[in-house]
Amino acid sequence: MSGSSSPAVAMATAPAAAVVTATVPTAAPKSYRPDVDGLRSFAVISVLLFHAGFAPFGGGFVGVDVFFVISGYLITQIIHSDCERQRFGLVPFMARRVARLYPALIATLLLVMAAGFVLFDPTQFRTLGASTIAAFLSASNIVFWQVAGYFDTSSELNPLLHTWSLGVEQQFYLVWPLIIYGAWRWRPSQLPWAILFVGVLSLAASQWFTVRDPSANYFLMPFRMFEFAAGGLLPWLERRSMPGNKVQEGLLGIGLLLLIYSVLAFDSNTVFPGVNALVPVVGAALCIYAGRARYLGVLLRNRIAVFIGLTSYSLYLVHWPLIVFYKYHVYRPLEFWDKLFLFSFPFVLAYPMYRWVEHRYRKIDLISWSGIKAASCAGAVALVLAPGAYVYFQQGLPFRVNDQYEKRVANPAITQASLFGGEGYALDATLGNVATGKPLAIFAGDSFALQYAAGFDYWLKQSEASMQGVFHHGCILGHDVTRLLAGRPRQDCLDTSRRLQGLLDDNDLPLVYAMSWTGYRHLLARPDGTRLEFASDADYGRFLIDNVMALVADNPERKLVVIGNQPGIRAAGGAGACLERPDYVTMMCLQSLQLPSERGLGYDINRQLARAFQANPQVLFLDPYDVLCRQGVCSAMSGQNVRYSDTSHLSVAGSLEVSQEWLEQIIRFLKEPAK
Structure with missing residues (x-):
């Protein structure tokens, strides 16, 4: 993560992962893949170790890329299945995505704004107000790309920096259905080739932008499309041929080794994403493709891994705000026990979020909502956007500040001297x-x-x-x-x-x-x-x-x-x-x-x-x-x-x-x- 707010810094202190988790039904359908949830657990644990500050896991940010591969795999199957059944619609698809992601996101935004009111100084609280609006509108990645600068401190003190990946994910949801549906309508047999073409084009652009604009390359969706495309190709590979168990064991082993290598060997100086991102991307793809392996697959299919994977979205939403507020409050360098606490306590916070928000509201049918429910939805939107805008335009609510320092900040001479x-x-x-x-x-x-x-x-x-x-x-x-x-x-x-x-x-x-x-x-x-x-x-x-x-x-x-x-x-x-x-x-x-x-x-x-x-x-x-x-x-x-x-x-x-x-x-x- 260097001393600037370039992608290096973002990699050292801010990467986040948007996830599309699945819940194990009471009678699990044949399509359910517990190993995919287990792979999510590997990804989220890697990022937690990285964000908590454990030095050996300098490449833990690649958990984001693992999530993108998983999303590409699952979303492509959903869209393609709807196309084959002649029932695909962009609006219903997006409504399901919003229902899946936004209840937990809204709860997180409200809790973070409340914590910011209690803890943050006006400058940081004003920034948080703007970030709240950006996160709700799925534009965090664009905003953080635009504001990145040498003296920018958002990577360390912005509790919503991790929502940049939600922006990437939601923007992918807008573009990917059009690509899949358009290619399917044109020539269904050429759909995997269309996915491959988009992926290669995105990878080439990403590699080029590692020199041209590393910050845009890291934050913007077009340069991450190849990661989704890698997952999107897997359903066709699975249909074409599935090797025997021995080959699956070997492929899964290689995939896990690639992921472990990227977590331990990569750091803020790694040129990323670009070609280097293929290491975790290929590793994740191999883990999905061969995740059914009888023996090694137990590493991904065991109950602990699956449970962590199921709660990974809530876990990810709560972990980074906790880290930021904790560091801000203690106002000192973190020690080993601080880092251990920041790694472990998000698991405690994530379960209530998963159980009573994410799991409860994930299947809401927004399309068939009545007027009363639609009004309550609009109220939820206002509940997030209005406070964020108010805090931003009211300069972070300086009335909360100690009178002595409020006078100090209001003194132009002292303000100038602080620059x-x-x-x-x-x-x-x-x-x-x-x-x-x-x-x-x-x-x-x-x-x-x-x-x-x-x-x-x-x-x-x-x-x-x-x-x-x-x-x-x-x-x-x-x-x-x-x-x-x-x-x-x-x-x-x-x-x-x-x-x-x-x-x-x-x-x-x-x-x-x-x-x-x-x-x-x-x-x-x-x-x-x-x-x-x-x-x-x-x-x-x-x-x-x-x-x-x-x-x-x-x-x-x-x-x-x-x-x-x-x-x-x-x-x-x-x-x-x-x-x-x-x-x-x-x-x-x-x-x-x-x-x-x-x-x-x-x-x-x-x-x-x-x-x-x-x-x-x-x-x-x-x-x-x-x-x-x-x-x-x-x-x-x-x-x-x-x-x-x-x-x-x-x-x-x-x-x-x-x-x-x-x-x-x-x-x-x-x-x-x-x-």
Whole structure:
């Protein structure tokens, strides 16, 4: 899941699964497949382990793809069966889908809005209001694709982010019947070839968009169609030939191994979906095709697996909101027992949802409803949409906030000071007095460098000096190295590194360098995409030191200023998520706005940087801990001002504070004769 809200991030913290579960009738028909419900249990458990934060299951997001394959298999059979019986209708089909999915979804949306009212600060609650409307309209995937950005926090603090897959599922329900019915009317014998054609076209588009637009590729339905199509082809394969039990055992074993491999081997750096998604997709398809295997099939057909599969839709609906609200409330990094609780407790919440909502209302006949029932349905719609719209347009209901902080938020000066320290500055901005001519130095790095723009710009102007900025969000700048995004090397990072090198060529301009020293440990690669692996944090630190020193190696007279990591806030949502909580919530989170230095972001690597540079007279190392921490305690606040705009980046106030402490020292160092 990287430090942005790109698909990588969505993969690390937000993937969700829409499911179409089946209920075991009292007298189960021959068409019922308990092994398919067992496969659902594998998928939902994988995603729960992933979302709860258990590191070995970094590819647990592929459970979404398993659900899509299952949906393609079941829905294609339903539509094709209706076509053969001359009774297919899009409206009745969609009515059944709505009855199947919406009762539990509406209950979830109402419960989440109620919890948001109790817990969320106005900013997060307003976002939740908009997300509620998007989820109800099955447009979450489109909305989350459009709002994805570098500083977007929705992947971690949006309790409805997992409904993106419901959007994909519902959009599939609108398109797939037209494809199946149209192909069947044209030439029934060619229907499987039409499905195959759509699947291949979708897969090719998905692979292409892994480079063109990874976020669209992850969230939008057309690029997931091949996963549904893989399931849609299975009924014809089953009719054509079913191998003997030995072959089925082997195929099921291969399918399970493919699924296990993708869960354990994939992570946020895996190029996905595209061709890589074929690993879990083929694995799921093999499990469905050979799920009747006599011996190995017991893994999917046993009562526990089937029961979890039956409740998987409710389980999925409740698990992600629970995780988000829990993390928001405790306002600290999760420990092992937290993760275990977040994995297990959704099972407790899911059964009431399944028993009294999902199972009870799943077969409602919306087509034959009376006027009274139709009016009650309209009331349910209003019950969801009206609160969501009200919360959104009323700015998240700020009346719930503590009076002290409501006044603070209403103060324009404090609001401005809380913005990101690089807000409004171009990635090639000149900081300070632009009329000075030759800049004092080149200032380069990622957003952890750009965060100093407000402070450096202000204090450089007081000193009648300037620096030329070379910044790029989420990019490590250096020789022969780049950052991976959605599994691919970022060309824009390489381009920025070349621009930086061009500014340093044939001169002795000093370099001021800052970056997220801790943020790229598992995200680095060579320009050809070869991933860089490090045996330890110390090895990673040595690589970063060598990388920055290589930037100035061409000129022994060039001076270098290296800025380390700031401590940050070890909680989701930044300081605002604590300070602006409703006043009826216990403010235990205030304790987390201060933390011991050794628990801060980058504490160890700052010490490694200090040791590496202390004997080099051409290098000045500046540690933000020296400004932001006192007597071993780092505070997120300075008076009424918040030092951070989020969990790690300095605010305008923080940027001004730290820069003021440093700038005179930097100028003096840069103007000293080389030793």
